[in-house]
Amino acid sequence: MDVTIYHNPACGTSRNTLELIRNAGIEPTVIEYLQTPPSREQLVKMITDAGLTVREAIREKGTPYAELGLDNPDLTDDQLIDAMLKDPILINRPFVVTPMGTRLSRPSEAVLDILPDTHKGPFTKEDGEQVLNAKGKRLV
Numbered sequence: 001m002d003v004t005i006y007h008n009p010a011c012g013t014s015r016n017t018l019e020l021i022r023n024a025g026i027e028p029t030v031i032e033y034l035q036t037p038p039s040r041e042q043l044v045k046m047i048t049d050a051g052l053t054v055r056e057a058i059r060e061k062g063t064p065y066a067e068l069g070l071d072n073p074d075l076t077d078d079q080l081i082d083a084m085l086k087d088p089i090l091i092n093r094p095f096v097v098t099p100m101g102t103r104l105s106r107p108s109e110a111v112l113d114i115l116p117d118t119h120k121g122p123f124t125k126e127d128g129e130q131v132l133n134a135k136g137k138r139l140v
Helices: 013-022 040-049 077-086 108-114
Strands: 004-007 029-033 096-100 102-105 130-134
Touching: 013 108, 013 130, 040 077, 040 096, 040 102, 077 096, 096 108, 102 108, 108 130
Parallel strands: 004 029
Antiparallel strands: 004 096, 096 102
């Protein structure tokens, strides 16, 4: 299965999502989006395909969101996309794209909605929360 994750290795949610994909027996294409941001077309498509608004796809915490005045309700989607492309840390993470759909995997187990049921046993997130049981079946 062709799976792409827009990943930030410094983010626990992103690391958990990547490991959930691998637990399904899939080695995804990993794009470290801070170094290789998506194109405008790719970003807009991911947001649309995930069923999000542009504002829902912006990361506020740990970013220059407030300093840039991005909370201004008068800003258009195009202006917000421009800011996200100029400073990719503003793109919320991790986005995952599969033939079964696109998700902003927050929380990380949201990725399970767009993966086949081929998990290889239990999975516990870094914080200790168990997501899959010993048979690879979803608990949350």
